[in-house]
Amino acid sequence: MAGVSPRTVSNVVNGYARVTESTRLKVEQAIAQLGYRPNVLARHLATGRSGQIVVVVPYIDTPYFAELLQAIIPVARQAGYNVLIDQSDGDREHEGQLIGPHSHRSLFDGMIYSPLGLSQQDLSNRDPALPLVVIGERTSAANFDHVGIDDVAASTEAVRHLVSLGRRRIAAIGDQPYPTGEAAQRRTAGFRAAHAEAGLEVDESLIVSTPRFNRVDGAEAMKALLELDSPPDSVFCYSDLVASGAIHTALARGLRVPEDIAVIGYDDIEDGRYNRPTISTISPDKREIARLAVERLVMRIGSKEPVPGVDLKAGYRLVARESTTGSY
Amino acid sequence: MAGVSPRTVSNVVNGYARVTESTRLKVEQAIAQLGYRPNVLARHLATGRSGQIVVVVPYIDTPYFAELLQAIIPVARQAGYNVLIDQSDGDREHEGQLIGPHSHRSLFDGMIYSPLGLSQQDLSNRDPALPLVVIGERTSAANFDHVGIDDVAASTEAVRHLVSLGRRRIAAIGDQPYPTGEAAQRRTAGFRAAHAEAGLEVDESLIVSTPRFNRVDGAEAMKALLELDSPPDSVFCYSDLVASGAIHTALARGLRVPEDIAVIGYDDIEDGRYNRPTISTISPDKREIARLAVERLVMRIGSKEPVPGVDLKAGYRLVARESTTGSY
DNA sequence: CTGAAAGCGCTAACAT
DNA sequence: ATGTTAGCGCTTTCAG
Numbered sequence: 001m002a003g004v005s006p007r008t009v010s011n012v013v014n015g016y017a018r019v020t021e022s023t024r025l026k027v028e029q030a031i032a033q034l035g036y037r038p039n040v041l042a043r044h045l046a047t048g049r050s051g052q053i054v055v056v057v058p059y060i061d062t063p064y065f066a067e068l069l070q071a072i073i074p075v076a077r078q079a080g081y082n083v084l085i086d087q088s089d090g091d092r093e094h095e096g097q098l099i100g101p102h103s104h105r106s107l108f109d110g111m112i113y114s115p116l117g118l119s120q121q122d123l124s125n126r127d128p129a130l131p132l133v134v135i136g137e138r139t140s141a142a143n144f145d146h147v148g149i150d151d152v153a154a155s156t157e158a159v160r161h162l163v164s165l166g167r168r169r170i171a172a173i174g175d176q177p178y179p180t181g182e183a184a185q186r187r188t189a190g191f192r193a194a195h196a197e198a199g200l201e202v203d204e205s206l207i208v209s210t211p212r213f214n215r216v217d218g219a220e221a222m223k224a225l226l227e228l229d230s231p232p233d234s235v236f237c238y239s240d241l242v243a244s245g246a247i248h249t250a251l252a253r254g255l256r257v258p259e260d261i262a263v264i265g266y267d268d269i270e271d272g273r274y275n276r277p278t279i280s281t282i283s284p285d286k287r288e289i290a291r292l293a294v295e296r297l298v299m300r301i302g303s304k305e306p307v308p309g310v311d312l313k314a315g316y317r318l319v320a321r322e323s324t325t326g327s328y
Numbered sequence: 329m330a331g332v333s334p335r336t337v338s339n340v341v342n343g344y345a346r347v348t349e350s351t352r353l354k355v356e357q358a359i360a361q362l363g364y365r366p367n368v369l370a371r372h373l374a375t376g377r378s379g380q381i382v383v384v385v386p387y388i389d390t391p392y393f394a395e396l397l398q399a400i401i402p403v404a405r406q407a408g409y410n411v412l413i414d415q416s417d418g419d420r421e422h423e424g425q426l427i428g429p430h431s432h433r434s435l436f437d438g439m440i441y442s443p444l445g446l447s448q449q450d451l452s453n454r455d456p457a458l459p460l461v462v463i464g465e466r467t468s469a470a471n472f473d474h475v476g477i478d479d480v481a482a483s484t485e486a487v488r489h490l491v492s493l494g495r496r497r498i499a500a501i502g503d504q505p506y507p508t509g510e511a512a513q514r515r516t517a518g519f520r521a522a523h524a525e526a527g528l529e530v531d532e533s534l535i536v537s538t539p540r541f542n543r544v545d546g547a548e549a550m551k552a553l554l555e556l557d558s559p560p561d562s563v564f565c566y567s568d569l570v571a572s573g574a575i576h577t578a579l580a581r582g583l584r585v586p587e588d589i590a591v592i593g594y595d596d597i598e599d600g601r602y603n604r605p606t607i608s609t610i611s612p613d614k615r616e617i618a619r620l621a622v623e624r625l626v627m628r629i630g631s632k633e634p635v636p637g638v639d640l641k642a643g644y645r646l647v648a649r650e651s652t653t654g655s656y
Numbered sequence: 657c658t659g660a661a662a663g664c665g666c667t668a669a670c671a672t
Numbered sequence: 673a674t675g676t677t678a679g680c681g682c683t684t685t686c687a688g
Contacts, residue, residue: 005659010683020657040435042681045373045664061394069388070415082435085413087398107368107410216602252579274544333675338667348673370665373680 002030013038053297054084054108058116062214063269064239065114068135071290072112079298084108088116110297116180131300133293137183144309145300147293149284149316151183155190156197157318158264158282159236163198165324167234167262170195171206173221173246174213174238187238187266206232213238218245226253233261234324240265240272243279247323262324277322288314330358341366380436381625382412386444390542391597392567393442396463399618400440407626412436416444438625444508459628461621465511472637473628475621477612477644479511483518484525485646486592486610487564491526493652495562495590498523499534501549501574502541502566515566515594534560541566546573554581561589562652568593568600571607575651590652605650616642 012027057065110131132144176184210217237243243265268283385393438459460472504512538545565571571593596611
């Protein structure tokens with residue numbers, strides 16, 4: 001209809017080569033008139049790419065991951081990719097299967113992965129043909145990238161905030177002193193750094209470990225802390241969910257938050273803004289994380305040569321809300 | 329390698345026509361030896377199907393939907409379909425766009441849809457070429473199916489349970505007396521039915537509406553109920569999240585659950601099993617819902633002629649936990 | 657800058 | 673029951 005060859009149409013549609021303004025116009029008009037839509041399936045076959053990326057998170061319904069997912073989807077769509085969502089359940093075997101050799105086979109072109117059960121070791125042994133970007137936990141390695149915020153610095157800032165409010169007996173809920181708990185350990189490192197900075201001693205009995213980062217864990221950890229002979233005057237929780245549980249316990253015990261005990265969380269999930277009191281938190285820039293991860297993954301997918309793994313840091317900020325400052 | 333034609337290989341791979349045992353063996357051996365894997369992309373192009381279905385839920389991170397999603401994914405995968413997840417945010421416009429004409433265009437073969445903002449009207453006006461199964465809200469229509477549980481019966485049973493425990497002033501939290509609140513209204517209908525059955529009057533002031541079915545809504549509704557001159561002795565909440573919020577408020581007011589006020593929810597989300605007290609609830613058979621929805625959708629996708637819309641009912645059961653019985 | 661034509665790897669009507 | 677073969681609709685090498 002435009003009087004040109006498929007080649008030219010393809011060029012116009014994909015914005016490839018330089019096409020004369022006049023022919024481009026002709027083609028675009030024909031496209032509009034015909035209501036033509038490229039057949040995605042055919043394109044996939046021709047290019048050998050599925051146009052899909054999969055993002056694997058431990059749990060879909062954990063607010064932090066759900067929000068991250070919601071940030072990733074539009075960015076990926078923008079870049080021409082569809083997003084497949086997979087839940088690993090923090091199951092080591094399942095996670096291993098996902099990144100194992102040929103797990104994909106034309107189902108997806110790359111993976112954004114938030115590991116829980118897998119060690120750095122596992123991650124490095126994976127199918128090197130699978131473009132991979134890891135989010136949150138772990139650090140990068142030779143053949144994949146990592147996107148996250150500076151956990152140590154962010155945690156230091158969170159604790160520094162408590163110190164600045166005059167708190168001195170500061171507890172930490174969420175440490176995970178084992179190989180797969182790297183992210184938690186970085187937060188503990190920040191916790192210690194802030195103490196050092198302020199010339200405070202760390203009372204080791206105030207650092208409590210939890211298997212996961214959810215409400216129940218927070219509630220029980222807080223209970224333990226409140227039963228100490230000398231309970232803390234403030235708590236740094238490694239997730240907002242933990243903070244929510246911890247606050248719940250404190251209130252149930254008749255304590256006032258933040259007057260009797262200040263609580264700060266991590267993640268800035270929406271729930272925290274509606275909690276009573278609203279929860280102070282470290283707010284990672286989820287959009288930036290999403291953007292960096294997708295950009296990097298798309299680059300990897302497009303690259304012919306192997307790409308060296310890099311560590312990308314997104315921004316974050318401290319958001320002071322009622323659970324520490326008490327004011328509105 | 330097996331000395332047969334592509335046609336035969338295709339037959340074996342897809343289990344199509346009758347293939348001689350001997351040739352099938354030869355082919356299977358060759359497949360194993362070569363490590364052959366069918367190219368999904370090519371198959372898609374040849375069949376004109378993408379092998380993907382999309383499931384649209386209002387909010388990914390609402391536990392009920394997240395659990396439903398987790399039930400659907402394996403079933404769909406089993407049936408050879410990949411699952412795309414989309415969140416509508418309960419946004420009417422967005423939802424309309426999703427089911428509008430040509431919204432899909434080879435991106436997916438069918439849709440499982442849990443509407444929130446769309447009316448029955450919108451749903452019927454959609455692109456009739458898109459195979460559709462609706463979950464939860466609404467009822468079926470000429471050109472799509474509906475899968476759900478019998479909300480009226482289930483709600484009746486929930487309230488009957490309260491009655492059987494000797495409760496007489498029973499409240500309901502979650503009514504939505506407007507066009508898009510059909511599911512809520514069915515629960516209210518069950519609430520009334522149980523009253524009629526027991527010869528109890530319905531006190532209209534005990535039926536409180538909420539915009540959504542979440543914790544905050546439940547907490548605030550409960551607050552209103554407790555401020556009545558003659559507060560209820562039990563509450564039927566239209567979701568477990570609502571129940572969780574309601575219980576929270578009750579406990580914060582120093583009431584005992586269930587002694588002072590019994591609470592029953594709906595959905596049987598995992599959180600309810602860990603709540604303190606654990607939450608009694610109506611437990612829809614999510615696996616059956618998933619199975620029915622996928623089966624029906626696959627059938628629709630495969631069918632050449634238009635399929636009449638049907639209403640499929642999945643099972644459910646009453647699960648009595650601490651929030652009503654108090655026992656463990 | 658544009659055209660011609662060869663696939664991408666599979667399925668399925670048609671033939672035997 | 674199995675072989676032949678023509679596409680599916682696009683991308684892309686090679687010419688011009």
